[in-house]
Amino acid sequence: MSSKNILRRGLSGVAAAGAIMAAAIVSTPTMAQQPEQYFPVASMRVGPYNAMGTGIFGGVIDYLNYVNIKHGGVNGVKLVYEECETEYNAARSVECYQRLLNRGDQKMLLWDPYGTPLAYAVIGRVAADNVVLAQAGYGRTDAADGRVWPWVFGATANYWSQIAMKLNFIQQKEGGIDKMKGKTIVHLHIDTAYGREPLPAMRQIAKDWGVNLIEIPIAPPGLEQQSQWLQIRQAKADWVTFWGAGAGMSGTAITSAARVGFPRNKIIFVTFGGAEEDMIAGGAQAKDTHVVAMVLPGKQFPLIADIEKVLYSGGAGKGNMQNPARVGTIYYNRGVIAAVNYVEALRNAQRIHNKVGKPVTGAEFRDGYEALDYTSEARRKELGIDGMIPPYKLTCRNHEGAGTFHMMQWDGNKFQIVSKDWLGANDPKFIRQLIEDSAEKYAKENNITLRDCPN
Amino acid sequence: MFYREAGQFRTSYAQDSQIFPLRQDRIGIAIILIAAVLLPFVANAYWLSAILIPWLVLSLVALGQNILMGYAGQLSLGSAGFMAVGAFACYNLILRVEGIPFVVAVALSGVCAALVGIVFGLPSLRIRGLYLAVATLASQFFIVWALDKFPWFKNYDPAGVITAQPIIMFGHNFASPREKYWVVLAIVAVLALLAKNMARGSVGRGWMAVRDMDVAAEAMGLSLLRTKLQAFAISSFYCGVGGALFAFAYLQTVEPSAFTIELSFRILFMVIIGGLGTIMGSFLGAGFILLMPIFLNVFFHGVFGQSVDAGVISAVEQVIFGVMIITFLIYEPLGLARVWQLTKERLRLWPFKH
Numbered sequence: 001m002s003s004k005n006i007l008r009r010g011l012s013g014v015a016a017a018g019a020i021m022a023a024a025i026v027s028t029p030t031m032a033q034q035p036e037q038y039f040p041v042a043s044m045r046v047g048p049y050n051a052m053g054t055g056i057f058g059g060v061i062d063y064l065n066y067v068n069i070k071h072g073g074v075n076g077v078k079l080v081y082e083e084c085e086t087e088y089n090a091a092r093s094v095e096c097y098q099r100l101l102n103r104g105d106q107k108m109l110l111w112d113p114y115g116t117p118l119a120y121a122v123i124g125r126v127a128a129d130n131v132v133l134a135q136a137g138y139g140r141t142d143a144a145d146g147r148v149w150p151w152v153f154g155a156t157a158n159y160w161s162q163i164a165m166k167l168n169f170i171q172q173k174e175g176g177i178d179k180m181k182g183k184t185i186v187h188l189h190i191d192t193a194y195g196r197e198p199l200p201a202m203r204q205i206a207k208d209w210g211v212n213l214i215e216i217p218i219a220p221p222g223l224e225q226q227s228q229w230l231q232i233r234q235a236k237a238d239w240v241t242f243w244g245a246g247a248g249m250s251g252t253a254i255t256s257a258a259r260v261g262f263p264r265n266k267i268i269f270v271t272f273g274g275a276e277e278d279m280i281a282g283g284a285q286a287k288d289t290h291v292v293a294m295v296l297p298g299k300q301f302p303l304i305a306d307i308e309k310v311l312y313s314g315g316a317g318k319g320n321m322q323n324p325a326r327v328g329t330i331y332y333n334r335g336v337i338a339a340v341n342y343v344e345a346l347r348n349a350q351r352i353h354n355k356v357g358k359p360v361t362g363a364e365f366r367d368g369y370e371a372l373d374y375t376s377e378a379r380r381k382e383l384g385i386d387g388m389i390p391p392y393k394l395t396c397r398n399h400e401g402a403g404t405f406h407m408m409q410w411d412g413n414k415f416q417i418v419s420k421d422w423l424g425a426n427d428p429k430f431i432r433q434l435i436e437d438s439a440e441k442y443a444k445e446n447n448i449t450l451r452d453c454p455n
Numbered sequence: 456m457f458y459r460e461a462g463q464f465r466t467s468y469a470q471d472s473q474i475f476p477l478r479q480d481r482i483g484i485a486i487i488l489i490a491a492v493l494l495p496f497v498a499n500a501y502w503l504s505a506i507l508i509p510w511l512v513l514s515l516v517a518l519g520q521n522i523l524m525g526y527a528g529q530l531s532l533g534s535a536g537f538m539a540v541g542a543f544a545c546y547n548l549i550l551r552v553e554g555i556p557f558v559v560a561v562a563l564s565g566v567c568a569a570l571v572g573i574v575f576g577l578p579s580l581r582i583r584g585l586y587l588a589v590a591t592l593a594s595q596f597f598i599v600w601a602l603d604k605f606p607w608f609k610n611y612d613p614a615g616v617i618t619a620q621p622i623i624m625f626g627h628n629f630a631s632p633r634e635k636y637w638v639v640l641a642i643v644a645v646l647a648l649l650a651k652n653m654a655r656g657s658v659g660r661g662w663m664a665v666r667d668m669d670v671a672a673e674a675m676g677l678s679l680l681r682t683k684l685q686a687f688a689i690s691s692f693y694c695g696v697g698g699a700l701f702a703f704a705y706l707q708t709v710e711p712s713a714f715t716i717e718l719s720f721r722i723l724f725m726v727i728i729g730g731l732g733t734i735m736g737s738f739l740g741a742g743f744i745l746l747m748p749i750f751l752n753v754f755f756h757g758v759f760g761q762s763v764d765a766g767v768i769s770a771v772e773q774v775i776f777g778v779m780i781i782t783f784l785i786y787e788p789l790g791l792a793r794v795w796q797l798t799k800e801r802l803r804l805w806p807f808k809h
Contacts, residue, residue, distance in 0.1 A: 045766035046773060054766055085752055085769045090713055091509070094706060095749060098505035117712060120616035124707050191603060192712050193616040217603070220712070322764055446618075 034078045037359045039064065039342060040100035041083040042093060042113040048221045048246040049088045049115075051277040052331055054322070056114055057083075059335020060342075061320040062327075066307045067343055069318070074346050075357045086113060090121040097122050101129060109346075109365040110134045112338060116159075116194035126151045130362030132345075132369050136338050137162075137271055137294045141197060144400035145439035146370070147450040153369050154400045155341055156389055157294055160434060161403035163198035164425030166241050166268050166292060167205050169407050171426065174238075181210035186232050188225075188253070189243035191217035194272070198243065201434055205426075222249035229256040239266050244273040251281025258285035265290060265409070275330035279410045287412045292405045295337045296388050297415060299328035303384030304336065330415070337389055344383075345369035370394055372401075390422040396453035400435070403428060458802040474651060491640055495633040504632040504705070506746065511636075511643045512700045513745055517725040517737035518650050519693025524723075525732035526659055527686035528666025529579050530587050533594035534722045537691045538698025539714035540568040540598055543608050545699035546709045549620045550610060556624045561642065561699045568695020569688040571598070576687025580680060583669075595716050602711040609709075616710040619703045635704045642700065646693060651734045653689070662686050663732075728780065730790025739791035748776055 041060060044053030064079040073079055082103055084096035093113050100108055110132040111122060119139035126133045133152040135143070141160045143152035170185070171177050187202060189195030195217065206213035214235055216228050222244055232240060240262070244250055250273045257267060265288040269278065274291035282289070299305050308327050311319035319327070326332055349360040349368025360368070373379075373393040380386040392402035404422035408415040425431045443450055458479050465471045475481045495503060520534045544564035548555055575594035579587050602608050609617055622629040622638060629638050653659050661682045664672035673679050702709045721744055729740020751772040759768060787794055 043765060045769045050766070057765075083756060083765050085765075085772075090708070090710075091706060095505040095509070098501045099749075099753070101501065102499075117616060117710070120710070121706060121708050124618045193710060320764075322766060 034073070035076065035357065035359050036078045036080050036106070037074070037346060038103045038106045038108060039079060039081045040096075040108045040111065041081050042086050042096050042100070042111065042118070043083055044086050044088045044114070046085065047087045047089075048248055051247045051275070052114070052245070052272065053088075055275070055277075055326060055329060055331025056335035056338065058320040058326070059332040059337075060112075060339040062307055062311055062332075063336045063339035063343070065318060065320070066310055070306070070310055074343055075350055077346070077350070077357060077359060079343070086115070086118060088115050088118065090117050093118040094121050097125070101131070106359065107131075107362060109360070109362050110342065110369070112136070112342075114138065116140075116197055117192055120193055123149075123152065130366075132362065132366050134338065134341065134369070136334075136341065138194070141201075142435050142438035142442060144398065144435050146395070146397050146399040147453050148439040148443045148448055149399065150451055151366060152399060153372075153394065155372055155394060156337075156392055156401040157403045157405060158400055158435075159198040160201035160431050161400065161425055161428070162271065162292060162294075162405060163202045163241065164205060164428075164431050165403075165405050165407075165423055167202070167209075167211075168423060168426040169268070169290075169419065170239050171209070177209055177426070182212065183238045184212045184214065184235055186214045186216055186235065186237040186240045187243065188216050188218065188228060188232065188240050190222050190245055190249065191219050194245065195243045198241075200438070201431060202241075204430075204434065218244070218249070220249075221246060223252050225249075225252050225256045226259075229253075229260045229262065232257075232262060233260045237262070237266075239268065241268050241270075242273070243270045246273065247277045247281040249273065250278030251283070251286075254279075254282025254286045254289060264288045268292065268407075271405070274408075276414070277329075277331070279415075284412065286410050289410045290418075291408045291410065291415065293330065293408050293415070293417075294389075294405055295330070295334045296406060296417070297328060297330045297333050301333075301385060301388045303340075303388075304328050304333060306384060307336065333388065337385065340383060340385060341369070341372060344372055348372065370396060370399075395455045396451070397455060398432075403431070458799065458805070460803075474655075488644070491644075492637070495636055500632045503636045506749070508632070508636055508639050509701070509705045510742055510745055511639050512697050512705055513722070513725065514738040514741040515643050515646060515700070516694050516697035516722055517729060517741045518647060518734065519690045519697060520722050521726045521729070521732065521734070521737045522650060522654070522662070522693065523686050523690035524726055525730075525736075526654055526666065527662040527683065527690075529576075529683060529686060530584060531591040531687075531690070532588050532716075532719050532723065533575060533591040533598075534690075534694045535698075535714040535716065535718035536595040536598035537568045537572055537694035538701060538718070539602060539711055540571050540691075541565060541695030541698030542702035542709050542714070543602055543711075544568065544695065545703060546617060546619065547608065547610075557622045557629070557638070557703070558624060558642070561696055561703075564699040565692040565696040568698065569692040572687045572691025572694075573684050576684050576691075579683050579687065592716075595719055599711045599714060616708050619707050619709050622703055639700055639704050642696065646696065647734060647738075650693070654734060658685070666732075724780070728783065728790055730792030733790070733792035735795060736790050736792030739795065743791060747779065748772065751775060 041057055043057040061081060064081055067073060068079055082100055084100055086093040086096050097111060108131060111126060112134040113119060116138050119133060119135045123133060123140055135154055137157050141158045143149040144154045144158050171180050174180060203213060216231060218225055218228055242253055244253060257264060267289055269289060269291040271292050271294045279286040279289060299308060312324045312327060321327060345365060345368040348371040349364045350356045352367050352371060353360060353364045374389060375391050375393050377386060390402035390404045394401055404424040406417050406422060407419040409418045460477055463478055475484060516534060516538060523529050523531050541564040544567035545560050548560040548563055575591060578590040582590055629635055661677055664677055665679060665682050669679055706713060725740035725744045728743050730736025755768045755772055
């Protein structure tokens with residue numbers, strides 16, 4: 001058979017298959033009795049960050065489904081979603097953003113790509129498109145200033161607060177800020193926007209405390225770190241703040257640290273590369289590694305236990321996680337909390353704008369997101385998330401929220417929480433000042449008039 | 456039946472040397488151009504900003520790569536690096552030169568990229584083939600490293616992801632996807648026309664002579680130094696312009712990590728799949744490599760919806776994409792441009808067999 005024939009036959013086959021599929025799609029009955037609210041899911045299920053992507057977006061999707069099954073949606077509004085694969089690639093994510101922007105006659109309310117470079121890629125578009133950029137703990141830090149960035153929210157924290165919290169933890173361990181003088185801290189980071197994000201705050205604090213700060217970048221995907229760890233050993237570093245992503249990079253860091261004999265309990269992992277998957281990749285040598293948590297892991301929280309019961313138990317098969325054992329892990333719980341924010345914001349928006357039981361628009365949703373309030377213990381208990389996140393509320397001016405974390409330590413099997421309470425910066429006002437200064441500088445350079453905020 | 460040259464006589468040299476000697480081709484290209492200009496009136500924002508703009512921009516870059524690899528035969532792997540040069544040059548020009556029109560900035564960014572390209576093209580005078588590819592790989596890493604290392608390029612932005620300035624020309628801000636598309640279309644059309652003319656003129660013949668046998672070309676009196684460096688310069692110019700447009704008209708951010716080695720490889724694949732040494736192939740190849748994964752993603756999500764695990768779907772898409780490339784290269788190693796050519800030949804006979 002000649003190649004042309006094969007091509008032609010192949011083509012006709014594809015055409016026939018396409019026609020059948022098209023017919024199948026068209027013939028799906030359109031049921032629209034129940035009002036719907038549409039959420040985009042910008043997932044990353046392939047590539048180096050798939051452990052994070054499957055966990056977080058599995059959690060998001062599970063919570064949306066859980067609300068539908070358990071409560072019949074939000075005041076009767078069914079939650080639907082559409083997924084797009086970004087592969088943690090900024091160009092792909094922009095395509096996804098544009099693709100998911102409209103679905104039928106509904107526009108998406110928010111964008112949550114779970115990647116700092118991906119958040120940066122759309123941060124200039126969201127205001128014009130009336131889309132909330134929900135960068136929960138990641139993304140552009142100075143966007144925590146709601147006067148300059150009305151459409152961007154960082155609940156529950158951001159990277160400057162996180163690095164300040166790490167340094168606060170270190171100074172507590174060392175016995176006070178006056179003991180920090182002359183100590184050497186290495187910021188070992190992946191060489192992307194995400195890895196560099198904490199540096200402005202870190203440099204300031206290091207200067208104020210007299211800490212010798214060494215910045216060592218690792219080219220992504222970070223599977224080769226031998227020379228960096230040798231450099232750390234030569235510098236006789238006291239602590240390493242590790243800012244990586246992906247189980248491969250995290251595992252390499254731990255094994256390389258072990259090879260040069262750097263104590264693991266002096267390494268502090270970042271929230272985004274610090275999950276069970278990252279520790280397991282490091283093997284037995286990962287024991288004692290410190291990891292910062294934004295959302296606590298575990299199934300002891302009523303919400304997670306109930307999601308497992310409703311979606312997974314007895315082979316219910318309604319869950320999104322391919323491996324049900326991952327329910328309750330760091331990434332999964334973080335995804336659930338991200339979706340709790342979506343749903344709470346939607347509920348607020350319906351209430352504020354008198355649209356209970358109706359779909360809302362982007363602008364209404366934005367108001368709802370700004371009204372997120374977890375300060376009431378009763379409300380946290382009602383949601384089943386008490387203790388999982390710090391109590392906080394967002395305001396017009398403060399789009400960051402709590403800015404506090406827990407410190408955990410890996411005991412070889414699971415994380416143990418070592419900080420007594422939610423821990424933030426040693427001087428949160430100083431971090432807030434840095435954020436507002438940076439945001440005001442940005443506003444000035446780009447001729448943005450500051451929004452008037454009462455609080 | 457319709458695509459026949461019978462009855463069309465060329466009676467002057469000018470007629471003989473035009474780009475499209477066939478009347479049908481001229482009509483066809485005119486229809487395509489008019490359609491391309493009018494497209495924004497029917498296409499929505501998604502099609503314009505997420506499909507057409509990146510497709511045109513990457514076609515331009517593939518064209519640059521094709522000039523170097525397909526016409527001049529210099530295997531190079533640094534195209535994304537040159538794109539980065541173009542993007543950052545454009546950012547810095549607009550930042551530091553008051554009131555510079557966007558087109559001028561883009562053209563100058565192309566020139567910057569060309570200068571860098573000449574420097575990294577120097578090894579081509581001594582090494583060839585795969586060895587040259589390895590040498591040009593250095594340019595990719597060096598450029599991205601340098602942009603990260605020296606904060607001046609990024610105007611001391613701490614995060615290193617810069618929001619691209621608006622596209623301003625003649626006192627007008629080209630902000631909407633439609634206006635951006637027209638800017639990109641105009642630049643790409645002009646450069647593609649130039650490339651076509653270079654390729655079929657004496658410049659292109661020089662490249663092809665060097666590609667086919669450089670010793671013979673030198674014996675015929677061609678300066679290898681000039682021809683090779685010219686190919687590197689022009690190719691890098693196209694990549695630089697493409698990079699500037701990629702950052703300003705598509706991503707709207709400027710950051711080195713957008714221009715990784717992975718992008719270089721994808722551009723290389725575009726040229727190989729599209730057809731080495733063809734202008735048309737650059738457009739077809741860019742379309743295939745860029746749009747096929749998107750099409751598969753949309754298609755599978757549309758067909759299976761949420762009934763199949765999305766992780767499996769994403770993996771299957773990549774497998775299918777890979778299989779398609781392999782199958783295609785086995786059955787048509789000369790690329791999509793060759794398929795197009797065969798179609799045209801068959802069209803001349805259609806509806807008859809012989």
